[in-house]
Amino acid sequence: MMPEIGHFALIIAFCLTLMLATVPAWGAWRGNAVAMSLAPTLAIGIFVFVGISFGCLASAFLQDDFSVALVAAHSNSLLPPIYKFAAVWGNHEGSLMLWALILALWTAAVALFSPQLPLLVLSRVLSVMGAIGVGFLSFSLVTSNPFARLLPGIPDDGGDLNPLLQDPGLIIHPPLLYMGYVGFSVAFAFAIAALLGGRLDASWARWSRPWTNIAWGFLSLGIMLGSWWAYYELGWGGWWFWDPVENASFMPWLAGTALIHSLAATDKRGLFKSWTVLLAIFAFSLSLLGTFLVRSGVLTSVHAFATDPARGMFILVFLALVVGGSLTLYAVRAPAVSSRVTFAWVSRESLLLCNNVVFLVATLTVLFGTLFPLIVDGLGMGKVSVGPPYFNAVFVPLMVLLVPFMGIGPVSRWKGDDVARWRKELMLPAVVAIVCGFTFPLLHAPYNIWVALAVLLSSWLVLGLAQDVWRRLRNASSPARGLRRLTPGYCGMLIAHLGFAACVTGVVATSQYSVERDLRMSPGDTQELAGYEFRFVEVTQVRGPNFIADEARLEVSRDNVIVASMLPQKRRYLATGSMMTEAAIDPGLFRDLYVAMGEPIGSDGAWAMRLHYKPLVRWMWLGAIFMAVGAFTSVLDKRYRTQRAPVAAGNEAALHGA
Amino acid sequence: MHPVRKQRLYLVLFVALFSSAAIGLITYALRGNINLFYPPTEVVSGEAPIGQSIRVGGMVEEGSLLRADDSLAISFTLTDYQASVPVVYSGILPDLFGEGQGAVASGVLSDEGVLQATEILAKHDENYMPPEVAYALENSGYDKKGKTK
Incomplete structure (x- = not known):
């Protein structure tokens, strides 16, 4: 009964999205206030019904209702309850349900938390989100119904969740990532609403900014968790593979990074308006493209659950409609909204422009590298793959180009600045950064030029920010008062930029300094790696809730002091018989030690062992967390909550203009 | 202006x-x-370049997997049931690698026609087949158990 209720609720939600997509839009067009005021109620209704539907699906998983095809295929009675719940989105149909739920959540959030938004704008925004909802809910209902029953012939037990996905990372990675992906739909909806209204002003950017920042923050966290999950779960110790699926989430992030910076210029100075709109369209289109790449099965990956051409076709058509439709609208409307504001070349605006150019080019190069194999295959010119060397070769120089500008950005002023002032402000940070760049790598022999460059660039960032904070405190009457005058928006920028510096340092240091060795070890053997002695003590059999495992014990010592006892496992899952490597990690702020088991070798109990020493690897994830925290902090800024009266007046004009 | x-x-x-x-x-x-992809048939017929990085995919032939006792050296053959390519590799294999399973090896082809692999990719789960392997089998006209279609 429950699955049928869920299915029914999903159909009701679909009907509500149809209404949301049409009625308020019609109201906004004809100036019908009753039709427009339906939008928030409909948005909340959609959330309630998608929520009921999702709840029914989750309860089917938790109660082992194997008459539901999805549960039978992807869950198992031995699975711990928390993984049964996570198994809801560990498959194609369920992950679409999660997508729909999060879209409904964002739509309802916009409806609830936008009291300052004029009804006209709100109804347009919610209508656009409703239209996106129509796309995804019909996709779910037509091609991937999660509630399909297996009748007759209910299996006794389920097929099991892919062991790779039985992990705390899976519980939170997809929801966070989707919060980011789908969150860009809000920025997209605001952009489309502005184009429809024919009026783009600073208040538009101000409404759109907090939503975009939150979405970007979630996306940063989602990507970071994905990288962390790959690191400890895949058993290779790698944290980024430039895998098409990773790129699928990384491209919206890059475009989103450009968007939040361009929005800053639009918000503060009314600049780059049509450009910002284009970026918002671009960021959301890349989110959809990511969904297409990941869900259509055109790519080989743990994320490609099903290879059903009908599904791929559906998303492709939807993508074409969204991109084509919004770009057409843009072409028609953009000339009407373009700005006639100039700015001096030496100013914060031009530095933000640099950011935009670099991030856009980075997005396009990643996009090109990701789609290139598909294009070549489509043209029938063979099957190629574009590997990490390509991405590193194009991405690293771009980031190196970015950071010098990024250091000046926070110090610079809007509208027009003075090179002499920059020189005065930044001379000290530049000198200290150069000194740091030369000296810090001396701590770790042999001297590494790439690490020196990374330290130089990130200390340039950090010191530039420190200089700016100090200048602000110095100019205030007392340091405490100066601190209080730092707005949340400024603090958010500070935290996010510090996070970026940590990320750069972590990525380069761990790529350059890591020591990785695959070895054959027998019990009693000792191996030395980067100053640590790994002693292989024994292998024992252990039993988990739904697996049995060979567990090795290694004692790690440094200068004859034991620093860690590591317990990597080789698991065999009972439901499917599949093997899984569970790496043992001894984490630290300055280094991780990583041990994974390969296969048994020979007859004397020897095993293939993978030993890694990874310095500063946590810095890049910490950096990503900082970026997300920075994005969330910036939303607390007062400027996003006041400004009521002039905005409403402005949109009266828009109403008549449209 | x-x-x-x-x-x-x-x-x-x-x-x-x-x-x-x-x-x-x-x-x-x-x-x-x-990296261009080649099915085993094309490698054996000499269409794949020697000394350049390529990828070869197929099924790991039953009984072909050999492990050294004293090192991590491994050898096996990849087949599309029309032709087979010997592969040597040193290191740890992915969890889902096994005889009778699909795999993709990337590496450099030696003069003797042996693929010196630097990376081995296997499936992510039991039911999934790397698209390249599916493509190689489709071209050779056999299914994954080695029977003619």
Whole structure:
């Protein structure tokens, strides 16, 4: 009964999205206030019904209702309850349900938390989100119904969740990532609403900014968790593979990074308006493209659950409609909204422009590298793959180009600045950064030029920010008062930029300094790696809730002091018989030690062992967390909550203009 | 010229310059870094280049997997049931690698026609087949158990 209720609720939600997509839009067009005021109620209704539907699906998983095809295929009675719940989105149909739920959540959030938004704008925004909802809910209902029953012939037990996905990372990675992906739909909806209204002003950017920042923050966290999950779960110790699926989430992030910076210029100075709109369209289109790449099965990956051409076709058509439709609208409307504001070349605006150019080019190069194999295959010119060397070769120089500008950005002023002032402000940070760049790598022999460059660039960032904070405190009457005058928006920028510096340092240091060795070890053997002695003590059999495992014990010592006892496992899952490597990690702020088991070798109990020493690897994830925290902090800024009266007046004009 | 137009002109020039630099970078990076895929039949018939990085995919032939006792050296053959390519590799194999399963090896082909693999990719789960392997089998006209279709 429950699955049928869920299915029914999903159909009701679909009907509500149809209404949301049409009625308020019609109201906004004809100036019908009753039709427009339906939008928030409909948005909340959609959330309630998608929520009921999702709840029914989750309860089917938790109660082992194997008459539901999805549960039978992807869950198992031995699975711990928390993984049964996570198994809801560990498959194609369920992950679409999660997508729909999060879209409904964002739509309802916009409806609830936008009291300052004029009804006209709100109804347009919610209508656009409703239209996106129509796309995804019909996709779910037509091609991937999660509630399909297996009748007759209910299996006794389920097929099991892919062991790779039985992990705390899976519980939170997809929801966070989707919060980011789908969150860009809000920025997209605001952009489309502005184009429809024919009026783009600073208040538009101000409404759109907090939503975009939150979405970007979630996306940063989602990507970071994905990288962390790959690191400890895949058993290779790698944290980024430039895998098409990773790129699928990384491209919206890059475009989103450009968007939040361009929005800053639009918000503060009314600049780059049509450009910002284009970026918002671009960021959301890349989110959809990511969904297409990941869900259509055109790519080989743990994320490609099903290879059903009908599904791929559906998303492709939807993508074409969204991109084509919004770009057409843009072409028609953009000339009407373009700005006639100039700015001096030496100013914060031009530095933000640099950011935009670099991030856009980075997005396009990643996009090109990701789609290139598909294009070549489509043209029938063979099957190629574009590997990490390509991405590193194009991405690293771009980031190196970015950071010098990024250091000046926070110090610079809007509208027009003075090179002499920059020189005065930044001379000290530049000198200290150069000194740091030369000296810090001396701590770790042999001297590494790439690490020196990374330290130089990130200390340039950090010191530039420190200089700016100090200048602000110095100019205030007392340091405490100066601190209080730092707005949340400024603090958010500070935290996010510090996070970026940590990320750069972590990525380069761990790529350059890591020591990785695959070895054959027998019990009693000792191996030395980067100053640590790994002693292989024994292998024992252990039993988990739904697996049995060979567990090795290694004692790690440094200068004859034991620093860690590591317990990597080789698991065999009972439901499917599949093997899984569970790496043992001894984490630290300055280094991780990583041990994974390969296969048994020979007859004397020897095993293939993978030993890694990874310095500063946590810095890049910490950096990503900082970026997300920075994005969330910036939303607390007062400027996003006041400004009521002039905005409403402005949109009266828009109403008549449209 | 109107100052706004002038600024726009500079912007366009700047973007054009920057993107051509990026395109140059891309073509440079692409030249050395794309790996072409070959089914075993094409490797054996000599269509695959020697000494260049390529990928070969197929089923791991039953009974072909050999492990050294004293090192991590491994050898096996990849087959599409029409032709087989011997592969040597040193290191740890993915969890789902096994005889009778699909796998993709990337590496360099030696003069003797042995693939010196630097990376082995296997499936992510039991039911999934790497698309390249599916393609190789489709071309050879056998299913994954080695029976003619």
